[in-house]
Amino acid sequence: MSKPVRQRTKGYQYRDLFFWLAAASSAVIVAFIVIPLVEMMTQPTMGALKETLMDRDVVRSIRLSLVTAGAAALIALVLGTPLAFLLARRPFPGKKILESIIDLPIMIPHPVVGIALLSITGRNHPIGRALQAVGVQIMGTTTGLITVLTFVGLPFYINTVKAGFEEISPRLEHVSRSLGATAGGTFLRVTLPLAWRHMLVGAIMCMARAISEFGAVVIVAYHPMVAPVMIYERFTAYGLKYSQPVAVWLILVCLVLFLLLRILSMDRKAAS
Template identity: 40%
Template sequence: MARTAAGRGSLMSSPEQPLRKKYWSSGNSLAAFWIPGMILVGIIALALLVITIPVLRNPEYLAGAASDPVVFQAFFVTFLAGFCAVGILAITGTPLAYALSRSDTPWKGVVETLVDIPLVLPHTVAGLMVYLLFMSRGLLGAPLGGIGLTFEDAFPGIVAAMVFVAIPYYVNAVREGFGRVPVQLENVARSLGASRARAFVTVTLPLTTRHIMYGALLAWGRAIGEFAAVIMIAYFPVVISTLIYYRFNTGGIAESQAIAFILILLCLVLFFVFRFLTRRAGVYDDRS
């Protein structure tokens, strides 16, 4: 009792601040984690600043880039190819992710390793592979060329390179989502009369919405950023990273900075729009 009273007394006589300070200094502080972590965050912030400040200081380059039809076309090609790549991944990668999450075949490890290969390869190697596969004399390029689908220096080539490098990002994210849907839910759905496919469509898929959208966003981000793999199969039509590199070499830093700035701005806007649109997706709780 006496101790409590004394404690209360000291609390009242001194303001709250020293007590909080004491709390944080007594080993409860996260400073030891924040300080090294902030090095990384600082590098990102500085990187954004070295692009942004010169661009805002010389707005004529920004205006020039924004009104340049070549820049506009490169953005259009890049974003459209990115969406096409995500579409192809959604159609083929979603079933693959589901099969991987539910199967216990001994071959699963082999398939998983193959899916992860584009993640560990240097992008130039990925580019070489895509080129050899899809060039006009390539293993897939030749027969597809026969039905009028050309990849070399063509839009489909960009999409092919983007799909290739984005496979692991999409498949792994979606697969994790499927893994979180308890198989018991599917079992119950089936006991209630749903076939495996209907249980997938009516139960598993809606419960994986968030992971599918996240996987799509990751894959899209990876796809539109691809440079090495894309230029090896299709230097033209020019994608945005090719254009930035080209302008960096020919027109100088200021020109490439302006295009990069627009790209960053567009990506940020798209990310925010995406987050806003998906903030309620996959959340099923009356309490929140």
């Protein structure tokens, strides 16, 4: 294509009506997300933010959110990775049904998640009686928090890692097996090293989703209080003035997690 034609084509692209419609739509979406968040984050004074950070209850709730969400991500990594590999590599009857079941925690209302978990961990259910027999309590405990957060975060981890396994050529695994490696050895020495970045991204997504959970948490474990519950309680008791600073710190924590996610995603694209 000659230079004048390229210039005309480039100019046409920027004058195209669809381009401007897309740009206007994008601006509306960005404004819809950014304006409320910026307004909320700029209203509290620096003094209020510092005072909130010195509040032991706030620090404890944010730390509990990070610890329980991190535990949920670790559980998802250990238990979800083999399932993600199975879904990526093996066709089997009912696979689409299984994938739909895995995605259910994304779609169903999260208070329903809390009610469902309590219904199987109560005294009237065999699972609940078995848990109580070994001293495991779900209602109002850190164990209950981790259970809820794992439930809502698993789909994000499994789907991300499944996509990562699908990007790896099966021929590499076949070569490893042809050289005498076992299926387990091939998975540990070939597949996992190639998929580690997807696993890390999936864990961050699972953790970020878990940190933001509220609906299921308030049903299963209002106490000990995680950050979203702390924000809700302070809003209902004291209003915006005392809830906004806590929300700002939680947003900053989530922002750091998603910055890590974007950095890892950029590195993955550069490596591919």
